Amino acid sequence: MHGSRLRRNFLTALLLGPAAAWLVVFLVLPFIAIAVFSVGERAPEGGYQAALTLAQYANLPARATAFWNTMVLAPVGALACLLVAYPVAYYLALQAPQRWRLILLALVVIPFWTSLLMRTYAWMYILGGRGIPALLAFIGIEDIRLINTPGAVLLGIVYGYLPLMILPIYVSLERLDRRLLEASADLGATPISTFLGVTLKLSLPGVMTGFSLVMILLLGEYLIPTLLGGGKVFFIGNALVDLFLQSRNWPFGSAIAITLVLVSVVVLIAANRISTRVSGARRVDLI
Amino acid sequence: MSKSYRDGLPISPENFVDQLMRLKRGSIGRRDFLGLTGLGIATAVMAREIGIMPTPAFAAENLGDRMSIATWPNYHDPATFENFKKDTGVAVEVNVFGSNEEMLAKLQAGASGWSLFVPTNYTISTYKKLAIIEPLEMAKLPNFDGSQEDPRFTSEGTIDGTTYAVPKNWGTTGFAVNTKKLTKPMTSWKEFWDTAMAEGDGRTMVHDYQLTTIGNALKYYGYSFNSLKQDELAKAEELLLKVKPHLFAVSSDYQPGMRAGDAWMTMCWTNDGAQLHRDIPEIAYVLGKEGGEIWTDFYAIPKDAPNKPAGYALLNYLMNPQIAVKEHLANGAPSTDARVNKLLPKEVLDNPILYPAADLLTPLEFGAAATLTDPGRAELMARFKSA
Numbered sequence A: 001m002h003g004s005r006l007r008r009n010f011l012t013a014l015l016l017g018p019a020a021a022w023l024v025v026f027l028v029l030p031f032i033a034i035a036v037f038s039v040g041e042r043a044p045e046g047g048y049q050a051a052l053t054l055a056q057y058a059n060l061p062a063r064a065t066a067f068w069n070t071m072v073l074a075p076v077g078a079l080a081c082l083l084v085a086y087p088v089a090y091y092l093a094l095q096a097p098q099r100w101r102l103i104l105l106a107l108v109v110i111p112f113w114t115s116l117l118m119r120t121y122a123w124m125y126i127l128g129g130r131g132i133p134a135l136l137a138f139i140g141i142e143d144i145r146l147i148n149t150p151g152a153v154l155l156g157i158v159y160g161y162l163p164l165m166i167l168p169i170y171v172s173l174e175r176l177d178r179r180l181l182e183a184s185a186d187l188g189a190t191p192i193s194t195f196l197g198v199t200l201k202l203s204l205p206g207v208m209t210g211f212s213l214v215m216i217l218l219l220g221e222y223l224i225p226t227l228l229g230g231g232k233v234f235f236i237g238n239a240l241v242d243l244f245l246q247s248r249n250w251p252f253g254s255a256i257a258i259t260l261v262l263v264s265v266v267v268l269i270a271a272n273r274i275s276t277r278v279s280g281a282r283r284v285d286l287i
Numbered sequence B: 001m002s003k004s005y006r007d008g009l010p011i012s013p014e015n016f017v018d019q020l021m022r023l024k025r026g027s028i029g030r031r032d033f034l035g036l037t038g039l040g041i042a043t044a045v046m047a048r049e050i051g052i053m054p055t056p057a058f059a060a061e062n063l064g065d066r067m068s069i070a071t072w073p074n075y076h077d078p079a080t081f082e083n084f085k086k087d088t089g090v091a092v093e094v095n096v097f098g099s100n101e102e103m104l105a106k107l108q109a110g111a112s113g114w115s116l117f118v119p120t121n122y123t124i125s126t127y128k129k130l131a132i133i134e135p136l137e138m139a140k141l142p143n144f145d146g147s148q149e150d151p152r153f154t155s156e157g158t159i160d161g162t163t164y165a166v167p168k169n170w171g172t173t174g175f176a177v178n179t180k181k182l183t184k185p186m187t188s189w190k191e192f193w194d195t196a197m198a199e200g201d202g203r204t205m206v207h208d209y210q211l212t213t214i215g216n217a218l219k220y221y222g223y224s225f226n227s228l229k230q231d232e233l234a235k236a237e238e239l240l241l242k243v244k245p246h247l248f249a250v251s252s253d254y255q256p257g258m259r260a261g262d263a264w265m266t267m268c269w270t271n272d273g274a275q276l277h278r279d280i281p282e283i284a285y286v287l288g289k290e291g292g293e294i295w296t297d298f299y300a301i302p303k304d305a306p307n308k309p310a311g312y313a314l315l316n317y318l319m320n321p322q323i324a325v326k327e328h329l330a331n332g333a334p335s336t337d338a339r340v341n342k343l344l345p346k347e348v349l350d351n352p353i354l355y356p357a358a359d360l361l362t363p364l365e366f367g368a369a370a371t372l373t374d375p376g377r378a379e380l381m382a383r384f385k386s387a
Helices: A002-038 A060-095 A098-113 A116-127 A132-138 A150-174 A178-186 A191-202 A204-219 A223-229 A236-246 A250-278 B013-025 B030-037 B039-049 B078-088 B100-109 B121-129 B151-157 B189-196 B210-220 B230-246 B255-260 B270-279 B308-318 B321-331 B338-343 B369-373 B375-386
Strands: B066-071 B091-096 B165-178 B204-206 B247-250 B265-269 B283-286 B292-300 B364-366
Touching: A002 A250, A060 A098, A060 A150, A060 A204, A060 A236, A060 A250, A060 B375, A098 A150, A116 A132, A116 A150, A116 A223, A116 B255, A150 A204, A150 A223, A178 A191, A191 A204, A204 A250, A223 A236, A236 A250, A236 B100, A236 B375, B066 B308, B078 B091, B078 B308, B078 B321, B100 B121, B121 B151, B121 B292, B121 B369, B151 B165, B151 B292, B165 B210, B165 B270, B165 B321, B189 B204, B189 B210, B189 B230, B189 B265, B204 B210, B204 B230, B210 B230, B210 B265, B210 B292, B210 B369, B210 B375, B230 B247, B230 B375, B255 B270, B265 B270, B270 B283, B308 B321, B321 B338
Parallel strands: B066 B091, B204 B247, B204 B265, B292 B364
Antiparallel strands: B165 B265, B165 B283, B165 B292
């Protein structure tokens, strides 16, 4: 008895060990280092110099615009993603023929096998002067500039993060009990009110998962706005890159990074709360 | 059937340039590039057949079999390193960097693993202050001849009589203009900034680099490129904030935009200007008559270099004018060494992009170490970018 429990504990530790070690080495230790940096000072030649001060945090307003831009980009980008992803997920889960479903799902996931940097670079050339504008000029529409516009950034974001939104919504729609839809129709509901009252409501956990997943990633996004937006709008991600690699003000960069992590945690908790309140409490199960 | 000389070539010139651009963007590695273009095989064959490579004077010293160099993208003739390996048995691993600050950060962190690297003039005093570069033993560099170097370009490599770095090549920071789109001739930074807000609206790029973007905004008012004065920087900031909404992009990767015709005008370094003009003749390179930046890239050896003998051997090899001339033909930047200039073809020396007239060079300033590390300028740049 005693021996088998010990053995089970040992087995648990053995199985959890690699993941735990990975988290400690690559998440906890760097986080502690950044927390220590954030109360330090910038050395005269750049880098970090030991100190115990909250000056870096007091200086946060100097990046207020970057925070504000990020707080706007993240929800707007996630919402745009959602609007495109929901019909796709709906079709995949409820309309697509069974034998096509797997192939279509694979098509959603396959672009992920290529790095986001490469795919965003490809968009630079598609939207650039020798891409779509050249085609438009061919049919007589001259001097259209697509690259380095807010529309290009939005397109890049929707394209880059779409699978992360489609998959959770697909999963929640796929589990939907079809009999609920029939019941709704039998009771005289129009297709629209069935969709709003049944389908949408029951898929909300998936929507919230996808939304918070995309939004958290967008809080740290800097690549797409730099490559497709021409670096003209400054996000927190851009501020961090500049502070670590250009002006090498590590303590200030660390203070911003810590603040960003805290904001992300708050967003996650809030999304979780909303998701449970809206749908979880009213979950209906027909056996 | 055509009888063009191109028939039977392993690769067309257009395809070669495409592969070169892919290499530059990092889409393919150097190895892939050499394979795709046939350069690797060509080099290997050439090096074996023609025994032109000089033997280093100290070949007796044990050089090991590998070393690593940190440098800039598209900055060397790949054949140089292949030949060096043939000569000495030392394989050279090339690390490519995007900015001096990244190089400094890596060296400061320690254990970079480099035995040679390519810092720009304004960083050398900082490296010396941080004691992370080696005073060079000139006896190990017999191919270097200080008397043949233009002192204007070499002075920052020597601090208090000790040489810490020897020059690779020099260049300028001006601007490139698509003269088909912006037909009014321009000669000054004042015209650059004014045009950006008028005919060049939505088509102008500035560097994502505080040294040059703030420096060239200061030139609008005739102030020093390196100014750290509060009132002068305030004026430059005012100009930058005014120009910001008219810009096409804030980015140091300006070749794609200029080549595609989306951007009509950009701040530009010599080698990029030469490459753009070579491929698209209507793109001109202009040096502002008020002045601006002149720069020299140097070779230096880190204090903690794991293979100093090989670092010295490669440096000495690169200082051989016969080798250096190929380097210059490959990367397009002008040389500091009179012996190399003698070997360069006339059309290179007459190219005003590479070797501008003396009266345009006179007002140019070297970037200063204090300019680069100044926190005030870093914050100004952040305000400009977030405006």
